Amino acid sequence: MKIRTEVKTRRTRRTDARQRVLEAAEELFAKHGFDAVSIRDITSRCGANVAAINYHFGGRDKLVEEVMLRYVEPINQERLLRLESALQKWGAKAVPVEELLDAFVRPLVTRVKKSELSERLFYKLCGRVFSEHIDTLPQPVELQFAPVLQRFYDAFQSSVPELSREELVWRFHFMVGGMLYLMSHQDLLQRMSRGDSGEPSMEASISRFIRYSAAGFREGTRASIVEEQPMSPQGFFNF
Amino acid sequence: MKIRTEVKTRRTRRTDARQRVLEAAEELFAKHGFDAVSIRDITSRCGANVAAINYHFGGRDKLVEEVMLRYVEPINQERLLRLESALQKWGAKAVPVEELLDAFVRPLVTRVKKSELSERLFYKLCGRVFSEHIDTLPQPVELQFAPVLQRFYDAFQSSVPELSREELVWRFHFMVGGMLYLMSHQDLLQRMSRGDSGEPSMEASISRFIRYSAAGFREGTRASIVEEQPMSPQGFFNF
DNA sequence: AAATGCATGAAACAACCGTTTGACGGTGAG
DNA sequence: CTCACCGTCAAACGGTTGTTTCATGCATTT
Known part of the structure; x- marks a missing residue:
C-alpha cells in the first residue's frame, strides 16, 4: 500500500x-x-x-449517476449507430422489425467486453439501471433516453406503418419490459435451461427474444397475415 | 374516530x-x-x-410480507380458478393462448375492486410486488408462485405443443416482463396515449397486451404443420 | 370492586446512514 | 530548500433507521 x-x-x-x-x-x-x-x-x-x-x-448520488451513465451512454450511442446503419442499408424499403429490435437490444451484449465486470454482473447492472422506475432516475440519465426512444419510435413506425402510433408505442414498451426482465433475471433463467451447449447464453437468449418480440410487433399487420394465421377466437377480446 | x-x-x-x-x-x-x-x-x-x-x-419485514401476500394470494388463486375454468371449457381441445394469457393477467385488474386503494395505486403496488427481484422476495411470497407457474407452464405446453419446453418457458418470462412493466408504468403509459376516448383504462391496456403476447407465443408454430416434431429431452427443467 | 389482559404511548436504544472536518504526509513548483 | 497543493485518513457530525422497554389506562373477567 x-x-x-x-x-x-x-x-x-x-x-x-x-x-x-x-x-x-x-x-x-x-x-x-x-x-x-x-x-x-x-x-x-x-x-x-x-x-x-x-x-x-x-456525494453518493453523483456516484450513482456516474456509474449509470458509464453504461447508458455508450449503449445508447451504439443503439443509434446500429439504427442508422440499418436505415441506410435498406434505403427506401422498410427495415424488418427484427433488425430494429436487434439494433435496440444487441448493444447490451456487445458492450460487455469493454467492461471490467464479469458478464453476469454486467447484465444485472444493466437490468437494474434500466428498470429503476423512470421517475426516480437521475435527470442526466433520464435525458439520455428521450432522443433514443424518439428515433426508434419513428423507425418502427416506418417498418410497421399499419399500426397507429399509439398501438406502436404500447407494443414498444411491452418489448422493453421483456428486455429488462431478461437482463435482470438472466442468470436465473439460464440456470433454468441449463444443460445444452455451454456458452452462447446471452446472445442466444436475445435472439430468442427478438424473434418473440418481432411477432408481437407484427400481430395484425399485413406481414403477419401473409403467413395465413386465422385471427384466433373471434370476439373474445373487446377491441 | x-x-x-x-x-x-x-x-x-x-x-x-x-x-x-x-x-x-x-x-x-x-x-x-x-x-x-x-x-x-x-x-x-x-x-x-x-x-x-x-x-x-x-417487525417491519413481516409487515412487508403481509402486505405482499394480501395481494399475491388472492390474485394467484383467481389465476388458478380461471385456468381451471378455461381448461374445463375446452375439454380435450387446446385452449387458445389468448385465454391462458387472460387467465394469468386479468386477475390483476378484477381484484382491484376489492381493495381500498385507488386503482392507480393498486396497479403500482402489484407491479412493485411482482418485480422485486425474485431472490429478495420473502420466502412465503416466493412459495406462492411456484405451483401457479407450474400449472401455467403445463397449460401453455398443451396449447402450443410445437414449442419445446425450454422455448416455452423463455417466452413465458418475456411475457411476464412485459406484464410487470405494464403494471409499474401503467399511469405513465396511459398518460402518454391520452387524447382519444376519455377512459383508456387498464382493461383496454391488458387486451392490447394479451394480443401482443399471444402473437409472440405463436411465432413459428403454424397449426397447419401436424408433423410430430422431436421434443427436447425431458427433465430439462426443474419446473 | 378488584384483578387481569391487552393495546397504546413516550422515550431510549444501538446501529447505521451520508457528509464534513481537520490533521498528516508525500509530491511538484517556485 | 521552502512552500503550496492534493489525495488520504481517522474521527466525529447530525440525522434516521428498526427495535425494545416500561409505564399507562381501558375493557373484560373474576
Whole structure:
C-alpha cells in the first residue's frame, strides 16, 4: 500500500482510489441494487476511505449517476449507430422489425467486453439501471433516453406503418419490459435451461427474444397475415 | 374516530390500529416502493405509534410480507380458478393462448375492486410486488408462485405443443416482463396515449397486451404443420 | 370492586446512514 | 530548500433507521 516506488504524475494519482471506488461500486450495485449499497460497503471493499467518495464524486448520488451513465451512454450511442446503419442499408424499403429490435437490444451484449465486470454482473447492472422506475432516475440519465426512444419510435413506425402510433408505442414498451426482465433475471433463467451447449447464453437468449418480440410487433399487420394465421377466437377480446 | 359507541370485543379492538397501519403501508409502499418507506413514515401517517408495527406484525419485514401476500394470494388463486375454468371449457381441445394469457393477467385488474386503494395505486403496488427481484422476495411470497407457474407452464405446453419446453418457458418470462412493466408504468403509459376516448383504462391496456403476447407465443408454430416434431429431452427443467 | 389482559404511548436504544472536518504526509513548483 | 497543493485518513457530525422497554389506562373477567 505505502510501498509504491513507481513515479506517479498527478493525473495518475487522481485515478488511484477513484477508479477503485468506481469498480467496487459497479460490482456492488449490480449485485444488490443501487439503494441497498452504502458508501461504506463500497469503500471498505476497495480499501478506500469514506471521504473519498465525497471528495472524488461529490456525494453518493453523483456516484450513482456516474456509474449509470458509464453504461447508458455508450449503449445508447451504439443503439443509434446500429439504427442508422440499418436505415441506410435498406434505403427506401422498410427495415424488418427484427433488425430494429436487434439494433435496440444487441448493444447490451456487445458492450460487455469493454467492461471490467464479469458478464453476469454486467447484465444485472444493466437490468437494474434500466428498470429503476423512470421517475426516480437521475435527470442526466433520464435525458439520455428521450432522443433514443424518439428515433426508434419513428423507425418502427416506418417498418410497421399499419399500426397507429399509439398501438406502436404500447407494443414498444411491452418489448422493453421483456428486455429488462431478461437482463435482470438472466442468470436465473439460464440456470433454468441449463444443460445444452455451454456458452452462447446471452446472445442466444436475445435472439430468442427478438424473434418473440418481432411477432408481437407484427400481430395484425399485413406481414403477419401473409403467413395465413386465422385471427384466433373471434370476439373474445373487446377491441 | 374516537366516537365508537358500538361494543367492541377483543377481536374488534385488535384490528383497530393494525388495520390503519396496513392501509397506510399499502399506500406508501405503492407510491414509493417497499425499501423507501420507513415504519415512522407509516405510523405518523395513520396516527399510530412506532411500536405498533412490532407489536402487531412482529417487525417491519413481516409487515412487508403481509402486505405482499394480501395481494399475491388472492390474485394467484383467481389465476388458478380461471385456468381451471378455461381448461374445463375446452375439454380435450387446446385452449387458445389468448385465454391462458387472460387467465394469468386479468386477475390483476378484477381484484382491484376489492381493495381500498385507488386503482392507480393498486396497479403500482402489484407491479412493485411482482418485480422485486425474485431472490429478495420473502420466502412465503416466493412459495406462492411456484405451483401457479407450474400449472401455467403445463397449460401453455398443451396449447402450443410445437414449442419445446425450454422455448416455452423463455417466452413465458418475456411475457411476464412485459406484464410487470405494464403494471409499474401503467399511469405513465396511459398518460402518454391520452387524447382519444376519455377512459383508456387498464382493461383496454391488458387486451392490447394479451394480443401482443399471444402473437409472440405463436411465432413459428403454424397449426397447419401436424408433423410430430422431436421434443427436447425431458427433465430439462426443474419446473 | 378488584384483578387481569391487552393495546397504546413516550422515550431510549444501538446501529447505521451520508457528509464534513481537520490533521498528516508525500509530491511538484517556485 | 521552502512552500503550496492534493489525495488520504481517522474521527466525529447530525440525522434516521428498526427495535425494545416500561409505564399507562381501558375493557373484560373474576
